[in-house]
Amino acid sequence: MESYETEQREGLQNNAISKTVSEISVGEWLISMLIMIIPIVNIVMLFIWGFGSPDPRRNYARASLIWMAICIGLAVLFYGVVIALFFTVGGY
Template identity: 35%
Template sequence: MDQNNTPHPNVPNDTAVMTVKDWIITLLILAIPIVNPIMIFVWAFGDGNKNRKHLMQAYLWIALVCLIIMIPLVFFIMTRFPAAVMQQHNLGQPAYEAPMNNMPSEKFDANSLPEQDSSADNMLEQESEAASEVPEEVPENAEAAQ
């Protein structure tokens, strides 16, 4: 191609050098989520520019190698790591079966608690009775207190 972007008569169009505009359009098409995989295969195996075709074939080879490496790695992590985490944090057991070191082993029984009357009058009476039961210690003479 020469400067005005017209193909050279001896160079076939499928091997012409792609311009920056062609690459920008290619990258924008690859940025579309559903269109992306379809266009990769179309450009990799279809008739078109050889530069784009070779780039997409290289992309597919790299994707295949990454997939071959990632499948066993993910399988290994998913089978080994969660079991270790669950054992460490006692996950996988219901909360009521989890060991509690500071709690008594007997189950809590709400019926064994003493009954309490929460009315305001009874509370005032209990406070006054408690205050009257405390003996006041008054020294016999002021000198003995000091």
């Protein structure tokens, strides 16, 4: 029983160490932000970071893609309502 608890503690310590090793430096974040400025490239990179090989930016990329999908959906809904109103008012 004691060896099992020791293995669990060592596993938790190894996870803590691996998290600090995979941290991204400030320079790498600056480059990532620069990539996010470039149209089309940013969407491609978000898909690569979010669903490609394990990357520390995975959660950020997935969250950004979710927000993009929500914004696109709201924009389509808004413009659909505006166009529908335009055609209904234009009939009079």
